[in-house]
Amino acid sequence: EKKLSPADRLAGLEAFDAVLGLNLRILSREDxxxxxxxxxxxxxxxxxxxxxxxxxxxxxxxARSDAIRDELAAAGVEVMDGDPLGWDWKPAL
Structure with missing residues (x-):
């Protein structure tokens, strides 16, 4: 089993992106x-x-912090404390 280097993985993703027309490089977090x-x-x-x-x-x-987290969870929002990519929240699945 051969592992791809990160550069090769990125090149593969960019090829898929070009074929599918997703424009992944220009997507914002909001997108x-x-x-x-x-x-x-x-x-x-x-x-x-x-x-x-x-x-x-x-x-x-x-207590207030937890209440806000619970309120957001009830609204379908998952709070992401300490996410390595710096994301604060995502839609709960």
């Missing part, structure tokens, strides 16, 4: 956050709630 049609919160509302949660955590108000 990648597909939301269900019935989503109750907009991306801006989610970002606002995440900022409030960050402030609550900084103030060591963990």
């Amino acid at each position: 990648l956050r597909l939301r269900p049609a019935g989503a109750t919160l907009t991306a801006d509302e989610i970002e606002t709630r995440l900022a409030e949660r960050k402030d609550a955590r900084a103030a060591k108000d963990f």
Whole structure:
């Protein structure tokens, strides 16, 4: 079993991208956050709630932080603390 180098993997993905016309290199995070049609919160509302949660955590108000996380989860949003790519949230599946 031969493993591909990261450069070869990227070249393969770029070839698929060119054939499929996905334009993956120009997609923004917003483009990648597909939301269900019935989503109750907009991306801006989610970002606002995440900022409030960050402030609550900084103030060591963990009950409020957890309440905001639970509110977002109920709205179909998964909070991603410590994500290595820097993502704050994603739609819950």
